[in-house]
Amino acid sequence: MIGLGSVYLVAGLMFAGFAFASAGDRANVKRWGNAAFWGLFALSFLLGDRLGDLANGVLVIVMVLIAGLGGLGQGRPPTTDAGRRRASSERLGARLLVPALAIPLVTLVGVLGLTRLRVGGAPLIDGGHATLVSLTLGAVVAVALGTLLLRQPPGAAAQEGRRLMDTVGWAALLPQMLASLGAVFALAGVGPVIGELAGGLAIGGPYASVAAYCLGMALFTMIMGNAFAAFPVMTAGIGLPLVVQANGGDPVAMSAIGMLSGFCGTLMTPMAANFNLVPAALLELRDRHAVIKAQIPTALALLAFNIALMAAVVYR
Amino acid sequence: MLVLSGIVVVIAGFAARINALSVIVVAALLTGLATGLNIVEVIAALGKAFNDSRYISVVWLILPAIGLLERAGLQERARALIAGLRSATTGRLLTLYFALRQITAALGLTSLGGQAQMVRPLIAPMAEAAAESRLGPLPDDWRQRIRAQAAAVDNIALFFGEDIFIAIGSILLIVGFLAGSGVRVAPLALALWAIPSALAAALIHGIRLRRFDRRLSLALSVPRVLTGAPE
Numbered sequence: 001m002i003g004l005g006s007v008y009l010v011a012g013l014m015f016a017g018f019a020f021a022s023a024g025d026r027a028n029v030k031r032w033g034n035a036a037f038w039g040l041f042a043l044s045f046l047l048g049d050r051l052g053d054l055a056n057g058v059l060v061i062v063m064v065l066i067a068g069l070g071g072l073g074q075g076r077p078p079t080t081d082a083g084r085r086r087a088s089s090e091r092l093g094a095r096l097l098v099p100a101l102a103i104p105l106v107t108l109v110g111v112l113g114l115t116r117l118r119v120g121g122a123p124l125i126d127g128g129h130a131t132l133v134s135l136t137l138g139a140v141v142a143v144a145l146g147t148l149l150l151r152q153p154p155g156a157a158a159q160e161g162r163r164l165m166d167t168v169g170w171a172a173l174l175p176q177m178l179a180s181l182g183a184v185f186a187l188a189g190v191g192p193v194i195g196e197l198a199g200g201l202a203i204g205g206p207y208a209s210v211a212a213y214c215l216g217m218a219l220f221t222m223i224m225g226n227a228f229a230a231f232p233v234m235t236a237g238i239g240l241p242l243v244v245q246a247n248g249g250d251p252v253a254m255s256a257i258g259m260l261s262g263f264c265g266t267l268m269t270p271m272a273a274n275f276n277l278v279p280a281a282l283l284e285l286r287d288r289h290a291v292i293k294a295q296i297p298t299a300l301a302l303l304a305f306n307i308a309l310m311a312a313v314v315y316r
Numbered sequence: 317m318l319v320l321s322g323i324v325v326v327i328a329g330f331a332a333r334i335n336a337l338s339v340i341v342v343a344a345l346l347t348g349l350a351t352g353l354n355i356v357e358v359i360a361a362l363g364k365a366f367n368d369s370r371y372i373s374v375v376w377l378i379l380p381a382i383g384l385l386e387r388a389g390l391q392e393r394a395r396a397l398i399a400g401l402r403s404a405t406t407g408r409l410l411t412l413y414f415a416l417r418q419i420t421a422a423l424g425l426t427s428l429g430g431q432a433q434m435v436r437p438l439i440a441p442m443a444e445a446a447a448e449s450r451l452g453p454l455p456d457d458w459r460q461r462i463r464a465q466a467a468a469v470d471n472i473a474l475f476f477g478e479d480i481f482i483a484i485g486s487i488l489l490i491v492g493f494l495a496g497s498g499v500r501v502a503p504l505a506l507a508l509w510a511i512p513s514a515l516a517a518a519l520i521h522g523i524r525l526r527r528f529d530r531r532l533s534l535a536l537s538v539p540r541v542l543t544g545a546p547e
Binding site: 253 | 317322356365369375391436485507509
């Protein structure tokens, strides 16, 4: 069965490739920092389950120290210049789009189709991780198609991947680190404390309770970086006791619209790094918060809409 | 109350623009210590959480393919496709992508988009080319603004589309949580409540993209009128 283990193996090999290529990049004065950072990430993917918790914790802290002390540089792998890209684009024409569209297509077929395939009675891929397995498959197919169909040199994929990886830099670790912080918060029971605090602060009539719940969802989502972490806390702290029990609101409409109020918060916070900070790095924006700034007006208008909608429907 | 010290560190650290990874580690260590664990136990807890969260970073596997296609001229191809369409503007193109992204997400096809897969290689270059072919060379600050808009469209359309699909994580979380509180609810009832906000998101962001188009052409065509350069 193809599952998470195979996906981590491919990821580990890719990061090991980045580490080795970085070590040999004399154009980057911080090449050893890059090599160590991506090398440790490779180690985590390849051997994370055998290292034990304490060694993994030390690994994380060393990676963060490398990044925090400015140990990462921008690699300069060999690539094509603007002129050659234009020429190549005209020569290859629509063929260029084939591998690009193969990524979502293979992912989609994988998610919808491969989960039903069985080999010798056992499922071919692990249904619980179908999206990750399919995404990996899509990436591998696209590299193969790109190398063969577009006649790119064999080592180019690793070097080009490293070029983009160095563009993102240490921000690449942010989403996973924020998820880890969320897990530590959960372990420490941060949620219930916040829920009690919020429940104690929010007093009032039916409409004030709706506003407190929606704003609480948006704000706590901004702190935690995702609405999934905020939903149980705010719903137990404000939603169920005040909107439902004290004022007789409908828990179904409340929960659905409350979650969407949380999504408005996701659009406005650097804590949702994979949606807000990583794209800024990928698109080489000078302002790390440019994507958040572009989203804030829509997010605030939608939050107001959600509060009004819930107030209008939850007590009918 | 001491367990909230981590949250304070995160807010203060992000506001002071200290390296975000360092802020997160300090917040995690403080929170762990506040619960009475010793430093070794806290580091181990962080290590376990990190190891369990590796699936989040699997998304980077897409980079070698995207980089390889860029090397072969994919961004130039995307630009050329749009430069040939006279009626294409940045706002209209992004509105079209918004609609496609939102509808496919509502059908559960959330993997048909994304910042690394679609926005960097295709959507952002197309949005830039739509402005360039109509208005001439782009000043750098407008190029940056267009890219940020392209990233925002992908996020907003995804968030306010996926909740219409009954098997998405957030719907299942609500069903599970309410069941634990003694309220039985069908996923479909929750998904239906996502539709008004989805329509509102499309309307609000569509209007904003039209206004972005107007500001863009105003900003880029005024200097040309003043200098008397030909259209």
